[in-house]
Amino acid sequence: MKIRVTLSKGVTVPSLIFIVIICLLSAIYPKLTENLLNTVKDFIFINLNYVYVWSVTIFILFLFYLMFSKFGNIRLGRNNSKPDYSFFSWISMLFAAGMGIGLMYFSVAEPMQHYSNEVFSANTTVQKAKDAQLFTFFHWGIHAWAIYGIVGLALSYFAYRYRLPLSLRSCFYPLLKDKIKGKWGNIIDVFALCSTFFGITTTLGFGVVQINSGLETLNVVPGSSFTYQVIIVVVLISLSIISAVSGVDKGVRILSSINIISVIVLLLFVLFLGPTVYLIGSFTEGIGNYINNFFTLTFNTHVHEENMQPWFYDWTILYWAWWISWSPYVGLFIAKISKGRTIREFIAAVLILPTVFNFIWMTVFGNSAIWFDMNVADGALSLLASNPDALMFRFLEYLPLTKITSFLTIAIIIIFFVTSADSGMFVMNSIATKNARISPKWQTVGWGILLACLALMLLNAGGLNALQSMTLITALPFSIIMLLFIVSLVKALSIDKNYYERDFSLTTVPWSGQSWKERLGRINSLKDKKTTNQYINTTAKEAFIELQKEFEKNGIDARINQYSDPQKVEIEIKYDIVNNFIYGVKNESKIVSEYLLNEENLQDIDDNQTFFPKSYFGDDRKGYNVLLFTKNELISDVLKHYERFIEIISEEKNEMFVSSNTNRKLR
Incomplete structure (x- = not known):
């Protein structure tokens, strides 16, 4: 019996070889591989950090230009096309894929780490609290979503407007023309597939650790041994496979909608049962602080502040590299669900709505933790800043109904885990098959099993940090690729606009109809x-x-x-x-x-x-x-x-x- 396969050999084979080699090295020689990759990463962060700074700045300026320009009315699809999903479902899915587990992992941990960082020790307590909120806004705001927005916009425009495959190679069509069908296109897709796989694997690995920590805190499991992590991975990947096989229209959309509602419930609970007046006031002040310092933060490389540079590399540059490395995956998924939207609608939704929600979320959780640390916990939460796996659950102990909210938090993390994994399987299969319309379900299952096996292998061997460094290294070349996306978009949008706005030839003006x-x-x-x-x-x-x-x-x-x-x-x-x-x-x-x-x-x-x-x-x-x-x-x-x-x-x-x-x- 012949097995149906839609995988592209030119993309899948070199990708799998590279993925397996890197994962084996990270598992067999975790320290050696981690040290080697960290050396490369540190060199890039210290000597080439300006590439990230300028790239992200250009992404933001370009997207705002498009949003307010004449190109904003161009639709991602035919001129009469309609969106495939309701606005709520669309926002829920792009939000779940774009941030997901990270919001649960860092919403308390990052503000607390900025607040307790020694580099800010000379500041007053109030100033440290303000800076913690400002830097968290900076790292989770418009800059992050601009990175996703560039990739998502380029993909959806060329896929639905030019009717090319939903693949990163299609974004080079104005520059390479039909060469995208050959080896150059394969190289681009191999890079995207490897980057996507590494990003998802490391994120899911850290997500499993946090879920394990939460279950241990609630006495559901007695410890955080590898055995329990295996059970968690098997259960969650199984759920992810079921969701992925059911398709975007069912599994991913339904889970994303459930999760966004659960997130809002937890958010309102902390807002109204925490220091409400303080949170509303600090949110208002934080927005103003962010707007006032937007350009200073954007261009600041701390070159005149040597004591700040290690913090700058470990936080801002690491975040830009992390978002860039994730952008092939998130961009592909956003493009998949954005057909029929106008460019203006796409940019406004992708840049502004998730950013505002992130700011509200980070204020409610991060500022609540800082307030409790200053007024109730007597510095106990600051001492846990280096243990982000447990910090969220320790924070919830200062609120009523601790067990209920902790279980709700674990449920949200699980759903984020599932939506990230199932959308990741869909995206990887899409890249590996050059966006084949119908693929056998076993291929999706295969990607899920590969994710689970390699994540567990790295968890057991302690190789996740090495794989994370590899992911961050890939961000440098991909930032250059994204700049080329902008060149392609400018060229294609100009042709697009000229085509629909071109008037009758001037030779028709004096013509009487004779001859x-x-x-x-x-x-x-x-x-x-x-x-x-x-x-x-x-x-x-x-x-x-x-x-x-x-x-x-x-x-x-x-x-x-x-x-x-x-x-x-x-x-x-x-x-x-x-x-x-x-x-x-x-x-x-x-x-x-x-x-x-x-x-x-x-x-x-x-x-x-x-x-x-x-x-x-x-x-x-x-x-x-x-x-x-x-x-x-x-x-x-x-x-x-x-x-x-x-x-x-x-x-x-x-x-x-x-x-x-x-x-x-x-x-």
Whole structure:
């Protein structure tokens, strides 16, 4: 019985070889591999940190430009396409995939670690609390979502607008054209698959440790041995596989909606049963502080503060690298669920809504922990800052209904775990199959089993830190790839807008409808250099000669100038004070799309270059194709420009600008 396979050998085989080698090295020689990769990572963070800083800054500026530009109305799909998911389901899914376990893991831990960090020990307690909130906002705000937004936007635009595969290789189409189908495309997808696998594996490994810690705190399991971690992984990956096999429309969407509701319930519980007035006030002040310091934080490399640089590398640069390394996975998933949205709607939702929610979440949990540490716990939570696995559950002990909220927290982490894993399986299978529409379910199951096995192997051997370093290292080259995504988007969006906004040809303005059969023949033909020269030497030249005679009858001295390289002819009227009037026609060439070379409905051409007669003027205004003009229509067009010229030079306010002496100096 033949087993159906949709995996691409050019992507899957090299990816699996690289993944297995790195994981085996991390498991067999965890310390050696970790030290080696950490050396590389530290070199990048210390010597090339500006690459991350500038890249993330460019991502933000570009997305805000697109959101407020004329490109914002372009739809990610056909012009009449509609979103596949409701707004609530869409936001729930992108949020669950984008942050997930991280919010539960760091919502208390990061503010507490900033608050208790020795580098800020000289500050007052109040200032340390403000800085802890500010830096947490900075790391989990617009900057993080701009990274995801660039990848998600590029993928969804080229997949749904250009109808290319939902693959990172498609984002290079304007630059590489059909080369994306070959080895260059495979290299890009191999990089994306490995980066996605490493990111998900390390995150899920740390998620298992936190779940184990929570269950141990609640006395559900007696310890945190490897046996219990195996049981947790088997159960959670099994749930993830069931969800992934059921598809995005069912499993992922339903779980994401359940989780966002659970998260809101827990958030409101802490808000109203914690220091409510303090939290609302600190949130308001924190937003203002973030806005006021936005550009300072964005560009600050702490190059003048040596004592701050280790903190800068370990937090800000590490976060930018972490978000970038996760962006292929998150971007692919966001693109999958964003068909039918406009660019403006996409950017606004991806940048602003999750950022605002993150700020609320981090304020409620982080600032509550700091408040309890200052007023109730007498510094007990600060002492646990280095143990983030248990810190969330210790924090909940200072609130009522501790057991219920702890179980709810574990449930949320589990669902985040499942939604991250199942969407990760979907994304990895999508990359490995070059976005095959229908894949056998065993492939999805296979990715889940591989995730579970390698995560457990690394957990047991202590190799997760080494794999995390490898993930962070891959962020450097991918940040350059993301900058190229922007170049591709700019090129493609300009073509897109020009296509839909291009007006009728200027040759239709003076046309009366006469000689329509001749015009139809010219429209549907591509001209060579010889026939274009023939048009210039006959139709254009005859029109100018007839005009010259008529100008002479009106006492105007007009002369005809003709040149051979390139072939062109012009009529010129000289003036002493103002610039000369010139209207000319020259032989111009352009490149024809390769798709039209074999088009049956067009005349055959030998190569992809075609020629046309183009008008030009004495004042360097942009000309246009005059191929369809008859002799009389060309005369009409010359007179139209001559009338414009006379009106301009006759107005007193234009005297200085149209003066020939002034323009000579300008030229």
